[in-house]
Amino acid sequence: MKISIPTDNDGFVLFRCPLCGGYFKLTPDDAQADDVIEIWCPCCGLKSENYLTDDVIELAMNMAKNLAMDMVFEEMQKWERQFKGSGLTFKAGKRPRPEAENPIIAGIEALEIQQYECCKRQAKIEPIIKLSGSYCPFCGVKCDGDQ
Ligand SMILES: [Zn+2]
Ligand SMILES: [Zn+2]
Structure with missing residues (x-):
């Protein structure tokens, strides 16, 4: 996977899960790391082939x-x-x-950093799933929310 799309101020790249339509962000370093073979969607916990769809690239x-x-x-x-x-x-x-100018961009800018202790890596996810619990994008383990 080669990432050539721009990162945000914190150095994260936008991804979109084609299965649930959820947006999340990872750093290119993590997403392309040698030990990261598959990426789980932090929203639905499923694995997908391609998170960099055309509309995500255009949005970024x-x-x-x-x-x-x-x-x-x-x-x-x-x-x-x-x-x-x-x-x-x-x-x-x-x-x-x-x-x-659309509500999707506002939603993406509201993504919050979640630290995944299991893999010692970070992702940016929607505040709602950060609260209720998300899946680690790097190993698929369910991570408890902040509640
Ligand atoms: Zn998903
Ligand atoms: Zn993990």
Whole structure:
């Protein structure tokens, strides 16, 4: 499995389980580690062949693009302030509209880090399954929730 899609701020890559439709995140290092042969979905506990579907890649790309656009915009705002009073004008303009603004992205950004002591690895999962208990993506063992 080769991962070439962008990671989030914490270095996690987005995956989606084709069986239950749940989203979760792993670090590329863990997902590609030699001792990680199969990946269990932390939501439903089943194994799937491919968690990197086209829509997930597109979603990750859009999110990375939004992040980059925000950074460029903030940089331009800084310039705008620096140019003020120097005789030159520079306008940052309006903040760019995020692409594909949808509830899925909001849900993905809400994913929380879960530590799996069995494998000493981490995954990002939905807060709800973090509470109720999830499956370790690396060995499939059920991990009790925070409750
Ligand atoms: Zn699943
Ligand atoms: Zn484990």
